[in-house]
Amino acid sequence: MGRTPGSPANREAILSAAKTYFERHGYEGSTIRGIADAAGVDPALLYHYFGSKDQLLVAALQLPVNPRDVVPELLAGGLDGIGERLLRRLLGVWGRDWAAGGPMIGLIRASATHDEAARLAREFFSREVMGRVAESLDMPQPRLRAALVGSQLMGLAMARFVIKLEPIASADPELLIACYAPTIQRYLTGPLPSDDRPLPPTRIGKGGHQ
Amino acid sequence: MGRTPGSPANREAILSAAKTYFERHGYEGSTIRGIADAAGVDPALLYHYFGSKDQLLVAALQLPVNPRDVVPELLAGGLDGIGERLLRRLLGVWGRDWAAGGPMIGLIRASATHDEAARLAREFFSREVMGRVAESLDMPQPRLRAALVGSQLMGLAMARFVIKLEPIASADPELLIACYAPTIQRYLTGPLPSDDRPLPPTRIGKGGHQ
DNA sequence: GTCTATACGTGGATAGAC
DNA sequence: GTCTATCCACGTATAGAC
Numbered sequence: 001m002g003r004t005p006g007s008p009a010n011r012e013a014i015l016s017a018a019k020t021y022f023e024r025h026g027y028e029g030s031t032i033r034g035i036a037d038a039a040g041v042d043p044a045l046l047y048h049y050f051g052s053k054d055q056l057l058v059a060a061l062q063l064p065v066n067p068r069d070v071v072p073e074l075l076a077g078g079l080d081g082i083g084e085r086l087l088r089r090l091l092g093v094w095g096r097d098w099a100a101g102g103p104m105i106g107l108i109r110a111s112a113t114h115d116e117a118a119r120l121a122r123e124f125f126s127r128e129v130m131g132r133v134a135e136s137l138d139m140p141q142p143r144l145r146a147a148l149v150g151s152q153l154m155g156l157a158m159a160r161f162v163i164k165l166e167p168i169a170s171a172d173p174e175l176l177i178a179c180y181a182p183t184i185q186r187y188l189t190g191p192l193p194s195d196d197r198p199l200p201p202t203r204i205g206k207g208g209h210q
Numbered sequence: 211m212g213r214t215p216g217s218p219a220n221r222e223a224i225l226s227a228a229k230t231y232f233e234r235h236g237y238e239g240s241t242i243r244g245i246a247d248a249a250g251v252d253p254a255l256l257y258h259y260f261g262s263k264d265q266l267l268v269a270a271l272q273l274p275v276n277p278r279d280v281v282p283e284l285l286a287g288g289l290d291g292i293g294e295r296l297l298r299r300l301l302g303v304w305g306r307d308w309a310a311g312g313p314m315i316g317l318i319r320a321s322a323t324h325d326e327a328a329r330l331a332r333e334f335f336s337r338e339v340m341g342r343v344a345e346s347l348d349m350p351q352p353r354l355r356a357a358l359v360g361s362q363l364m365g366l367a368m369a370r371f372v373i374k375l376e377p378i379a380s381a382d383p384e385l386l387i388a389c390y391a392p393t394i395q396r397y398l399t400g401p402l403p404s405d406d407r408p409l410p411p412t413r414i415g416k417g418g419h420q
Numbered sequence: 421g422t423c424t425a426t427a428c429g430t431g432g433a434t435a436g437a438c
Numbered sequence: 439g440t441c442t443a444t445c446c447a448c449g450t451a452t453a454g455a456c
Contacts (some may be wrong), residue, residue: 029323158318
């Protein structure tokens with residue numbers, strides 16, 4: 001997608017600093033001045049490049065990998081063991097501690113206090129992730145399934161990186177994979193309750209598309 | 211435990227307002243002035259009663275039900291169907307929308323940006339919840355099990371109340387119970403990976419107590 | 421117990437020189 | 439493109455009158 005307008009010396013530094021800053025402190029906890037300091041540039045530059053704190057947030061939280069590519073790639077391997085592959089991939093991206101590259105953590109953190117970040121996360125999840133899954137997953141109620149998966153992954157992220165709940169926080173990735181894979185697998189391919197009994201008027205999975 | 215010192219007219223109003231305020235806006239998003247306004251009192255009163263914003267937070271986030279009582283109560287019903295009972299109980303407390311009484315949501319929200327809140331959540335979870343579970347649950351690796359449960363519950367809370375991810379956000383509680391109960395049940399009573407293969411030196415469940 | 425006034429810092433954002 | 443200076447709003451917290 002070409003190059004974003006104006007990518008000289010410091011723009012990347014700002015973006016990189018903003019990424020880890022939002023990741024650790026959330027939205028309100030992050031300050032323009034603080035990010036500027038971390039990037040080693042003048043605060044005014046952030047406005048010059050991004051206009052506002054909000055816009056810096058959305059710029060910083062662009063994911064390094066596009067689910068548009070990843071989701072089909074994971075599904076291409078077949079439904080068997082997809083839970084395990086998904087987890088292994090994700091934990092690889094997140095890293096063990098605060099290695100850069102976990103803007104999703106930043107998004108989660110920011111979502112907790114900042115409404116726009118929550119909206120961002122919601123729309124991203126609904127459109128990019130759940131949409132893709134719904135397209136490719138040959139199962140009833142794909143949106144519900146994707147949301148269930150998302151909820152468990154968010155919980156894992158919270159426990160491991162935000163709350164730092166032991167033993168999850170410092171557990172070996174393989175242990176986490178082994179623990180969570182069956183859950184993810186069931187959410188994606190297992191039986192779901194409303195297969196049996198019809199649902200109250202919450203219109204779920206009705207209409208089939210999206 | 212008796213009565214906290216100085217419980218006149220407005221103290222309860224402040225506490226109640228602070229509860230819902232932290233619940234919705236997290237820690238940094240909540241302001242002394244805002245809480246005071248919501249409670250209909252003067253900002254200075256908050257300092258008079260609680261001393262600081264931090265102390266107000268810990269006062270406001272005292273859970274209405276004590277896990278010390280709830281955990282044994284749930285376990286008393288036997289291991290069969292404990293996942294479902296746990297979920298039903300929890301969703302009942304949380305309510306459908308922003309009915310007061312969900313300080314746990316506030317704690318989660320605040321934890322995302324405020325380190326002390328995260329520490330609070332961690333210690334509360336480790337000591338109060340996981341400790342109780344470990345005592346009463348006759349299963350190997352009780353701490354890991356409790357943490358897994360916690361992670362899924364946090365994820366559910368995030369999806370339903372913070373990110374508002376559909377269809378989870380507006381789903382009928384019974385649907386959620388049906389979806390999540392098997393997961394919780396497996397985390398509590400199902401087989402866990404490290405029953406088979408020994409773990410890397412992350413010392414989990416080794417030593418047995420706390 | 422309750423409120424007014426205020427100190428003091430810090431945050432986001434802008435104007436304009438270089 | 440980069441930096442200095444600055445505006446202005448709002449945050450926590452305190453002192454002290456009533």
